[in-house]
Amino acid sequence: MPFPKPLQSWIFPACAAATCIVVWIIVPEKINPTLRIIKTITLQMAIPLLISLFMMFLLNMYISAACITRLMGKKKGLSGMLFSSIAGIVSMGPVFAWFPFLKALKGKGMADIYLANFLSCRAVKPVLFPVLITYFGWRFSLVFIIMSLASAWGIAFVVFLSGKRLR
Amino acid sequence: MKIGFPVDSNNLDAQITEKMSSATWLLVIDTDDMSFEAVPAPQMSARSGAGVQGLTLLLEMGAEILMIGYIAPHIAQPLEKSGIKVITGVSGRVEDRVNQYAELNKSKIFTPQKGFARSAFQKTMKQFSSMLPVLLGVIMIMGLVQAFLSKELILKIFSKNPLMDTIIGTFTGSIFAGNPVNSYVIGQSLLKLGAGWAGVCALMFSWVSIGLVQMPAEVQAMGFRFTMVRNSAAFIITIVASLLTVFFAGVW
Numbered sequence: 001m002p003f004p005k006p007l008q009s010w011i012f013p014a015c016a017a018a019t020c021i022v023v024w025i026i027v028p029e030k031i032n033p034t035l036r037i038i039k040t041i042t043l044q045m046a047i048p049l050l051i052s053l054f055m056m057f058l059l060n061m062y063i064s065a066a067c068i069t070r071l072m073g074k075k076k077g078l079s080g081m082l083f084s085s086i087a088g089i090v091s092m093g094p095v096f097a098w099f100p101f102l103k104a105l106k107g108k109g110m111a112d113i114y115l116a117n118f119l120s121c122r123a124v125k126p127v128l129f130p131v132l133i134t135y136f137g138w139r140f141s142l143v144f145i146i147m148s149l150a151s152a153w154g155i156a157f158v159v160f161l162s163g164k165r166l167r
Numbered sequence: 168m169k170i171g172f173p174v175d176s177n178n179l180d181a182q183i184t185e186k187m188s189s190a191t192w193l194l195v196i197d198t199d200d201m202s203f204e205a206v207p208a209p210q211m212s213a214r215s216g217a218g219v220q221g222l223t224l225l226l227e228m229g230a231e232i233l234m235i236g237y238i239a240p241h242i243a244q245p246l247e248k249s250g251i252k253v254i255t256g257v258s259g260r261v262e263d264r265v266n267q268y269a270e271l272n273k274s275k276i277f278t279p280q281k282g283f284a285r286s287a288f289q290k291t292m293k294q295f296s297s298m299l300p301v302l303l304g305v306i307m308i309m310g311l312v313q314a315f316l317s318k319e320l321i322l323k324i325f326s327k328n329p330l331m332d333t334i335i336g337t338f339t340g341s342i343f344a345g346n347p348v349n350s351y352v353i354g355q356s357l358l359k360l361g362a363g364w365a366g367v368c369a370l371m372f373s374w375v376s377i378g379l380v381q382m383p384a385e386v387q388a389m390g391f392r393f394t395m396v397r398n399s400a401a402f403i404i405t406i407v408a409s410l411l412t413v414f415f416a417g418v419w
Contacts, residue, residue: 009297009300009301012301012383013304016303016305016307016311017307019307019308020310030314030315034310034314035310037310037314038309041309041310042306053295056294057288057291061284061287093346094344095344095378095381096305096381096385099298099384099387099388099389100294100295100298103388103389104291106389112393115389119376120376120397120401122376123347123375125347128348132351135352139416139417140364140418143415143416144371147408147411147412151372151401151405152376154400154404155376155404158400158404162396162400
């Protein structure tokens with residue numbers, strides 16, 4: 001019997017919850033750390049998720065698909081890369097908090113290359129530079145940051161190429 | 168946005184024809200960059216129904232909006248139902264009409280109509296609620312994985328071979344997610360415990376750029392092909408970038 005459509009999206013979280021229950025039964029000492037980490041992650045993503053929600057609202061309210069395609073649509077080249085890089089760098093919190101917003105952007109016509117660039121550029125966090133430098137020193141930090149940005153652009157380029165080949 | 172026109176020549180100066188059947192060319196313009204594609208329109212003499220054939224051709228060329236002088240309502244209705252916007256009563260130069268349309272759309276950005284906030288809010292909540300179940304699932308799985316993966320366990324699986332450690336570090340980092348500062352803290356303590364730089368560097372790179380556990384959420388938001396290509400590319404590029412980083416940073 002097919003699963004009712006509104007409930008289909010709940011299969012995955014139900015399986016995850018079932019796994020937690022199984023762990024609780026088999027390895028009871030691990031359930032407390034698991035719940036603690038779940039709580040930490042939920043708290044960590046609360047603010048970014050609210051920001052993402054607010055931005056989705058603004059997007060649906062003020063920005064048309066034509067505007068998104070003009071800024072970050074196909075063939076926007078360097079300006080699109082720059083926009084998506086900055087957006088990725090300034091975005092905060094866990095990546096999955098941004099997925100609903102990115103889905104909305106994709107729906108409005110944002111090209112895959114810029115979506116991939118946004119996701120990868122999240123590795124570069126200027127506010128964390130002092131921590132990085134304190135822990136690993138100037139030289140390593142500088143190379144690490146440059147490589148993070150270069151990797152992000154490389155990943156975006158591969159996504160772009162794959163899209164072209166499959167078209 | 169692609170706009171389709173029945174026209175009398177194959178350039179942006181072409182005049183829009185009154186009917187589909189009187190067009191000699193069909194033009195589809197991408198408003199992003201004003202690039203266009205032109206194909207000869209089906210001839211009336213070839214067989215009857217040249218108008219419908221022309222329409223089919225425009226849709227095959229990816230037109231999302233149709234601008235034309237006149238189209239029969241019984242043809243326009245099914246087009247509108249399938250998401251194609253039909254604008255009738257249009258005449259003149261193609262380029263002028265495209266610019267006019269773009270200007271009109273631009274002004275819409277800044278003047279939301281009454282009741283628009285409510286519908287924008289409803290749309291936002293609908294988009295968000297479609298993602299929520301998968302996000303909840305991902306959080307639970309991440310909690311489980313991270314509870315079982317201790318620093319000591321990660322250290323045990325490092326092999327002291329830079330290439331092997333890079334692969335292991337990339338894989339391990341891709342299981343975790345969250346604030347990158349956590350990867351710096353774990354990375355530094357792993358270095359203190361004797362792990363190699365290459366593996367630690369790969370772990371820090373992949374922490375943010377690859378998401379193995381959050382893949383269901385990424386698939387739901389961005390699609391299966393995008394997720395697979397992006398994460399696979401990130402896996403390989405992370406390995407190369409980590410090796411280059413430790414080399415150029417002089418910590419090989």
